[in-house]
Amino acid sequence: MVHIFRLYDEIIALDVNSGMVHLLDDVSLSIILIFCGKSPLLLEEGQSVTLKLHRDLNDSLLEDTITKVYTFLKGKRQLDEEESSANDMKQLLEDIEDTINGIVELINQGKLFSEDCFSQYAGKMKEKETIKALCLHVAHLCNLNCDYCFAAKGKFEDDNYLKNATADEIAFHEANKKAPLMSIEVGRAALDFLVANSGSHYNLEVDFFGGEPLLNWNVVKEIVSYGRSLEKKYKKRFRFTLTTNGVALDDEKIEYLNKEMSNVVLSLDGRKEVHDKFRTFLDGKGSYDMIVSRFQKLVEERKHDPTKTYYIRGTFTKENLEFVEDVLHMHELGFNELSMEPVVSSDDSNYAISESDLPKLYDEYERLGRELISKRKSGDNFSFYHFILNLEKGPCIYKRISGCGSGTEYFAVTPWGDLYPCHQFVGQEKFKMGNVFDGIKAQNIRKDFAASNLYTKEECMDCWARFYCSGGCAANAYHSTGDINGIYDIGCKLFRKRIECAMAVEVKRMLEAEGENQ
């Protein structure tokens, strides 16, 4: 399968199964289309076509292709009233023949229309039963009251949680009331559980999450200190990260976060009026004015250590589909590592992204790519998380076909130590898997997540972007279809658009670098 699209004046072909990326023009595009039994056509900006090759490339087809491409392009030149000398047309014929040879060679080398030979390896990454990452919910409390919060304002149970509640759900509610803040005992047990089950993994990840993790600040510091004490003993490296709304940030916390956290995620939705619409205090007042200067201070002081990263992470909703304005605003505030994501919510909320919003969002992603290309040229560079795409040193195929690792190598831990497949399953008691003191008890849930991979999702088999999303997010799939092997359709469509834009931005960067080196 080959996906061809035209964006930012480049015609780009992705060979889906090899990951090889090729640059086309009207000659090579026409040849590939005819090889696949299609009529030659010219792709307009933003258009795409996905092709499969079902025919033998015999001499007859190759001769036929030369004739058809030559006729098509000659006709196009006449239509465009381009003057073409006999020499020009001779050159065109030679180019068509050379390009056919080049394309046939790429096919023979497994770089174009290559086969998918990966399904037999789909379970390999999950056979190990080792763990490498935990999301610690150190607080099921929050000092903000954001309406769109997927974690029900930090508590992971909304106002309807106890209606028709099961015994397990009532137990979750009681635990939430009794212990909304993680104790150091639970924190230490979580790290012990991680180390004991990490096998040969060297890099271990611990994310402080909530709720608002800064509301349990002393425990955060004690857990980090305990983790550092384990590193030498067990020959492991902890990569601590933290997500915060910024309200409780002060100079002491900024200094500590910049010293100990490999990455910090700072929640900001962009323009003041957009941010303050959802990210409010209990009294309804917005938080923008309080947090921006603190984030600027944290980021300014963090720049001195190139090993430390940050993301300014925003959420866009139906209320600000023109989210590129918010990305650019955040860049104007001095932030260069930006992430802006569609809201996660039930379909019936009045701010949920719907099918009718997609054309506008596609335009926005394309616009964002143009902004990135333009600003890079002027030296005013910034990075957008979902456009980060390394075409030379990206993840291996095992990672791409097995997904994020939720429920197998990545778990979320509640303040009282219960384990869930990831932070988006916390509070849904059918997904409770055990606790950090006794380990994984619900092996059936682990097996379900281990068995879920790219090849268990039929819809993915015809999708050109499958090795970039790895079958998508299990939580999003479950919340939209009731099945972790389901497909969140709107998420898929947005993802495909993001990958097209990301790839085109990266191709432009590669071509610019090549031009500078010549």
Next chain:
Amino acid sequence: MNRIKTLQNLVNSLCGVANQPCE
């Protein structure tokens, strides 16, 4: 002139997920 230009082959590799580099 050949008018197709190749710009990491996943088969050879036999740390969405694509944002994360190999470590």
